[in-house]
Amino acid sequence: MSLVEVKGLTKKFGNFTALNSINMTIKEGEIYGFIGPNGAGKSTTIRILLGMLKATSGEVKIFGKDAWNDAVEIHKQIAYVPGDANLWPNLTGGEVIDIFLKMRGNGNKNKRNELIERFNLDPTKKCRAYSKGNRQKIALIAAFASEAKFYILDEPTSGLDPLMEKTFQQCVLEVKDEGKSVLLSSHILSEIEKLCEKISIIREGAIIETGTLNEMRHLTRTNLVVKSKQPLQSIENMKGIHNVVVQNGETSFQIDSEEMDAVIKYLSEYGILKLESTPPTLEDIFLRHYENSKPSVPSGGSNP
Amino acid sequence: MNTTFKGTSHLIKIITRGHRFQISAWLFGIVVVSIAVASSYQSVYQNDSDKQAFALTMQNPAMVAMLGPGYETEDYLITVGTQFAHEMLLFTVIAVAIMNILLIGSSTRTDEETGRIEVVRSLPIGRLSYLAASIIVIAIVNLLLTLVTGLGIFVLNIDGFTFESSILYGSILGSSGFVFGAITALFAQLSDTSRGTKGLTFGVLITSYLLRAVGDVGSEHLAFISPLGWTVRTGVFIDNNWWPIITLIIFSVILLVLTFYLNSIRDLDAGFLPNRIGKNHASSFIKTTFGLVYQLQKVKVIAWSIGIFTLGATFGAVMGDMEKYFTDNEFVQMILSQVGDFSITEQFLSMLIGIMSLISTIPVIMTILKLKSEENSNRTEHFYSRAVSRNSVLGSFTLLAIIESIIYLILLAFGLWMAATIMMEDSISFVTIVQSTLVHLPAMWVMIGITVFLIGNVPKGLNVIWIYYAFCYIVVYVGGMLKFPDWVMNLSIFEAIPKLPGEEVEVIAYVMLFVLSVIFLLVGFIGYNKRDIYG
Incomplete structure (x- = not known):
């Protein structure tokens, strides 16, 4: 069953189109990665999911209810962590966590104390005295101590140290084991790679790619490093071969997935001594999409 | 080479640019009101008996x-400058002081709190340059x-407005304001938040005003403790004493030397006032929406409660003197006792209460505005990403304002x-x-209604x-004197309020005000439920 169902979501601010016909489906027990450059529309999408901004057109449903009209009802089952948790300077961390849990209505006190322990937070300090990472911990503790069905995490680990980031990842996996869903928006692609089954890439207000990491890899290039008995000849002229670099007798290049078979057959004729293949990282995929996003910028005077 | 103040001139430009709208608005407002009021005095007080009546009114202890203390009776006959200075000077000074507090507060502790000074300090800029630049700008x-x-x-070109007197009048505004700028700069070193800085300085402003009030009526030496006590003692337009100006400037310089010293020995982001350890758990009261909304404004509510109570008590305390003054003075009785069955003391009372109610409206409006500043700091998303409705949040702010x-x-x-x-007696x-x-x-509730209406429908305005x-x-304050036409006067909601004791209460006007506030509130709530929330 899908937990979140977004169809044809468009949001305009005046004349500016922030989101253009977005579709998104998140299933139960799924960790859904949401990536894109700054200003692409990630936070706007999330604020619409939370019923804070009103969609100009399109359908946004969570738990089968309308995100704008039934916001309060939906939020009883949602935990949200903003990217920059701005907290009330005169309240202590502990007080803020309690208030957040009460606002949702179903917090777990033992879980709260256990998480404070795990995230190594001093809850008796006033919020104005916390560093960014510590403020982020407060939002995370309040989220994971709540018994929500759906977690919306908007760049949740910004400012956290690597140890705490690990704790965070454990928390996400625990939540997943309980069959709950997570929407994780992040710039830390290794984190998304590790946690998410399904990923959407958003650019300039439109989703340009959705799928599992494997599916995405399929659409892109694999990195190969080859060492052969005889020198490879005119390999750069083959179909589907890119960025050839020869160094220390080794040739490295990228290869389009659909040309793999033909290229390997061709290579074997040269007597392969060493063949290393690395799948593209999410970063490779992301950068490729990002680089493709520049046609509108005039380059080198070729445009009229 | 000494680089403590390196880059100050750059920073002066940046700070001026950042505050150019506030600075222009304040300067324009204060200058225009001063000149407009000054030019109106000649037509208001035309003959000697007008002036004499004014003098007697102004010498009563409540006034x-x-x-402030004002002048001798015969001085009021020499030039209308005396009327102008007595009626306008102190309150204009308070406006200038508020301008100084807000501008200095913002370019010292606020800039430090938000991390702007940290960025500036990382550049090849002297340690004391930012503070020096803020002070120079102000x-x-x-x-x-x-x-x-x-x-x-x-x-x-009004009689008695000599060059010296006019410049002295301006100097009183500038130098008195500057003292409060210096006090703010000093508190910006002591407190580690901008809220604390401004709060403490406003506390000093109110205390100075009250000390001066009690001192001016009773024991003069009390008034000399207060900077505002010096402010009202120049005898401008008659005696033209410059010593208060010199005293104010020397006092400011002393405060500033201390400020620079404290700034040079403290760490960035630190203050000198201690921070206490807080609670691990939230009380069940602040876990409710209303409780949290109150908690966010608790300090403000308590401070204003004390301030307003003290303000009331200060005027109450001079009522005895006032009563005696009226009984002893047949002339005043002749001019003023013709209105109704109520005593002159009671008529004065209603005028004082009118002004003090307007002052009490400030914190009430601020309570509603707090909701927008919470939204601007991305803190309303904590409500709206959880199971809290917009009605309950806006409702809590409105309820708090009404209770206040x-x-x-x-x-x-x-x-x-x-x-x-x-x-x-x-x-x-x-x-x-x-x-x-x-x-x-009802008038205060209409003000609440208008604010809620704006929050819901025109948040940017x-x-x-x-x-x-x-x-x-x-x-x-000056509508009657500037002879505003009736329709202009009636645009102010407070004009619909009867002056008690004295006037009759008109039930219809009351019901109208009440209905008006309800309409504003309703439209405000509807708009707030429909609009985008940005944080």
């Missing part, structure tokens, strides 16, 4: 407490204010009554006083409420 602003106001009233309006007016009445009972009953304060409630408030204040 002295409110506006000094220039005060100097401009001095010159423009001084020259402005001088060119009106009632509390403030009751405290005001209580302060007045308590002190008056002790001081007066012929005391006024608490019920009478509390009635005369509470009649202002929220400052309109302060413009309207300033208009209401000007109407109450």
Whole structure:
């Protein structure tokens, strides 16, 4: 069953189109990665999911209810962590966590104390005295101590140290084991790679790619490093071969997935001594999409 | 090479640029009101008996407490400058002081709190440059204010407005304001938050005003402790004493030397006042929406409660003197006792209560505006990403504002009554006083309604409420004197309030005000439920 169902979501601010016909489906027990450059529309999408901004057109449903009209009802089952948790300077961390849990209505006190322990937070300090990472911990503790069905995490680990980031990842996996869903928006692609089954890439207000990491890899290039008995000849002229670099007798290049078979057959004729293949990282995929996003910028005077 | 102040001139430009709108608005407002009022005095007080009546009115203790000691009776006949200075000077100085507090607060502790000073300090810029630049900017602003106001009233070419007197009048505004700028800069070193800085300085401003009030009426040496006590002692337009100006400037310089010293020995982001360890758990009260909304404004509510109570008590305390003054003075009785069956003391009372109710409206409006500043700091998303409705959040802010309006007016009445009972032989009953304060409630609720309406429908134009408030204040304070036409006067909601004790309560006007506030509230709530929330 899908937990979140977004169809044809468009949001305009005046004349500016922030989101253009977005579709998104998140299933139960799924960790859904949401990536894109700054200003692409990630936070706007999330604020619409939370019923804070009103969609100009399109359908946004969570738990089968309308995100704008039934916001309060939906939020009883949602935990949200903003990217920059701005907290009330005169309240202590502990007080803020309690208030957040009460606002949702179903917090777990033992879980709260256990998480404070795990995230190594001093809850008796006033919020104005916390560093960014510590403020982020407060939002995370309040989220994971709540018994929500759906977690919306908007760049949740910004400012956290690597140890705490690990704790965070454990928390996400625990939540997943309980069959709950997570929407994780992040710039830390290794984190998304590790946690998410399904990923959407958003650019300039439109989703340009959705799928599992494997599916995405399929659409892109694999990195190969080859060492052969005889020198490879005119390999750069083959179909589907890119960025050839020869160094220390080794040739490295990228290869389009659909040309793999033909290229390997061709290579074997040269007597392969060493063949290393690395799948593209999410970063490779992301950068490729990002680089493709520049046609509108005039380059080198070729445009009229 | 000494680089402590390196880069100051760059920073002066940046700070001026960052505050250019506030600076222009303040300067424009203060200068225009000063000149407009000064030019109107000649037509208001045309003959000697007008002036004499004015002199007697102004010498009564309540007016002295409110506006300062003034002049000898015969001085009021020499030039209308005396009327102008007595009626306008102190309150203009308070406006200038507020300008100084807000501008300095923002370019010192606020900039530090938000991390701007940290960025500047990482550049090849001297350790004390930012502070020096803020001080220089505010000094220039005060100097401009001095010159423009001084020259402005001088060119009106009114009898008695000599060049020296006019420039002295301007200098009083500039130098008194500068003292409060310096005090703010000092507190910005002591407190580690901008809230604390501004709060403490406003505390000093109110204390100075009250000390001066008590001192001016009773023991003069008390007034000398207060900078505002010096402010009202130049005898401008008659004696033209410059010693208060020199004293104010020397005092500012001493404060600033201390400020620079403290700034040079402290760490960035640190203050000198201690921070306490807080609670691990939230009380069940602040876990409710209303409880949290109250908690966010608790300090403000308590501070204003004390301030308004003290303000009431201060005026209450001079009621005894006032009563005696009226009984002893047949002339005043002749001019003023023709209105109704109520005593002159009671008529004065209603005028004082009118002004103090307007002052009590400020914190009430601020309570509603807090919701927008919470949204601007991305803190309303904590409500709206959880199971809290917009009605319950806006409702809590509105409810708090309404409760505050009632509390403030009751405290005001209580302060007045308590002190008056002790001081007066012929005391006024608490019920009478509390009635005369509470009649202002509907007008305050309309102000709440308008603010909620703006939050819901025109969130970017929220400052309109302060413009309207300033208009209401000007109407109450100088509207009669500037001879505003009736329809202009009636645009102020406070004009619909009967002046108790004295006037009759018109039930229809009351119902209208009430309906008006409900309509504003409803439209505000509907708009707030429909609009985008940005944080």
